[in-house]
Amino acid sequence: MKLFILMFIQLLYFPIISFGEIKDENVKVVDIEGSIGKKIPSNSLDMYFNPSVLQIETSDEYLIGDYFIAGSKNGKLALVSNQDIFIIDSNSGKIESKISRRGNGPQEYVEISSVSLDPYKDIIYVTDMAKNRVMTYDYYGTFISELPFKSVADLRKLNDNNYVVCYFLRNAETSCFGIYDKDFKLIRNSTVKKRLVKNFMISVDVTLDSNGECCFQEYYSDTLYKITSDADIPYLKIDLGKYEMPMEYYATTSVYNKYSDDYIISQSKLIVDDFFFYKYFYDRKMYLDVWNIEKGYLISRTTLRGNKDSYGFKISVDGVEVHCWPEYASDGIIYCTVLPNEAEKISKDYSAENNPMLIKLTMKSK
Numbered sequence: 001m002k003l004f005i006l007m008f009i010q011l012l013y014f015p016i017i018s019f020g021e022i023k024d025e026n027v028k029v030v031d032i033e034g035s036i037g038k039k040i041p042s043n044s045l046d047m048y049f050n051p052s053v054l055q056i057e058t059s060d061e062y063l064i065g066d067y068f069i070a071g072s073k074n075g076k077l078a079l080v081s082n083q084d085i086f087i088i089d090s091n092s093g094k095i096e097s098k099i100s101r102r103g104n105g106p107q108e109y110v111e112i113s114s115v116s117l118d119p120y121k122d123i124i125y126v127t128d129m130a131k132n133r134v135m136t137y138d139y140y141g142t143f144i145s146e147l148p149f150k151s152v153a154d155l156r157k158l159n160d161n162n163y164v165v166c167y168f169l170r171n172a173e174t175s176c177f178g179i180y181d182k183d184f185k186l187i188r189n190s191t192v193k194k195r196l197v198k199n200f201m202i203s204v205d206v207t208l209d210s211n212g213e214c215c216f217q218e219y220y221s222d223t224l225y226k227i228t229s230d231a232d233i234p235y236l237k238i239d240l241g242k243y244e245m246p247m248e249y250y251a252t253t254s255v256y257n258k259y260s261d262d263y264i265i266s267q268s269k270l271i272v273d274d275f276f277f278y279k280y281f282y283d284r285k286m287y288l289d290v291w292n293i294e295k296g297y298l299i300s301r302t303t304l305r306g307n308k309d310s311y312g313f314k315i316s317v318d319g320v321e322v323h324c325w326p327e328y329a330s331d332g333i334i335y336c337t338v339l340p341n342e343a344e345k346i347s348k349d350y351s352a353e354n355n356p357m358l359i360k361l362t363m364k365s366k
Helices: 253-261 340-346
Strands: 026-033 051-055 068-073 076-081 084-089 094-098 115-117 124-128 135-136 144-149 154-157 162-168 177-180 186-189 209-212 213-216 223-227 234-238 265-272 276-284 284-294 296-305 312-316 322-328 333-337 357-363
Touching: 051 312, 068 115, 068 322, 068 333, 076 115, 094 253, 115 154, 124 154, 162 213, 209 223, 209 322, 234 265, 234 284, 265 322, 276 322, 296 312, 312 357, 322 357
Parallel strands: 026 234
Antiparallel strands: 051 357, 068 076, 076 084, 084 094, 115 124, 124 135, 135 144, 154 162, 162 177, 177 186, 209 213, 213 223, 223 234, 265 276, 276 284, 284 296, 312 322, 322 333, 333 357
């Protein structure tokens, strides 16, 4: 099935463009404000990564449309598409199972809000905000348990077997998440508080992975925190400066739409080693940035205004230069989306009606 991506509308041979300085060695900074308007090359990342192709098998039984990558562990990859969860062999691309438990009955979810994999057991956590429940299944969709919460938007298991539970919040100055033990008893609430003003849209805060650690950013905050069972540790500041939308502009759709082109909106992030992959919208364009957060410089930037523009950074696969963008990283592997027109460059047998092709990246030795 055709994969649709909806878009709004070097260190050696390439120049390095650096903006700002890291003033606090404990908090890294990416100076987005200073980079806007600068001419940034869309550099290849060949010098940093080794690519390989993962073609997900296509069959009449398993057809995948729009998707997101939910997790990876021990050679298994979880994709979510159309409220179904596909478990895929991350080496061969074979689809091993499809979990389809949507419904309003017992052991079912109304709608998937988030999905995560247990790092130690073959368990999938499916968060359902409509029910304020987290449903757990094995990799073949067999129901295991149902975990009720007063408010839940996301759940992720930490390396010490405790859990981070993100709350679905409508009130300001409330803790954004809680740390729960293995029996789901509250250990502590976060020191990170919800910022909230009159708002026309629902903002949902979720966790993200950073080099095997759990990170969190409150929707309206510029700071990313590393989360442990004991503390919320400021880690990375995304400095938007004058391009950060004022809180009062979220009050109504008319105000938001009037000013949204003047500010950075709709951000998504991924951190791998020293690399910060940052996608956002500004001035009716999609920006795809690759930063080195240890040294605070921008390696590559791609901008898109329409579907004919290239999506992502450049990488050479079997001697063919294509564009891709990372969606998930785990166990030293970065899984990247590649659009059908780029996939056709890699394989003459690929068709847009096939299930997705992914590019897997592993880091080269430093």
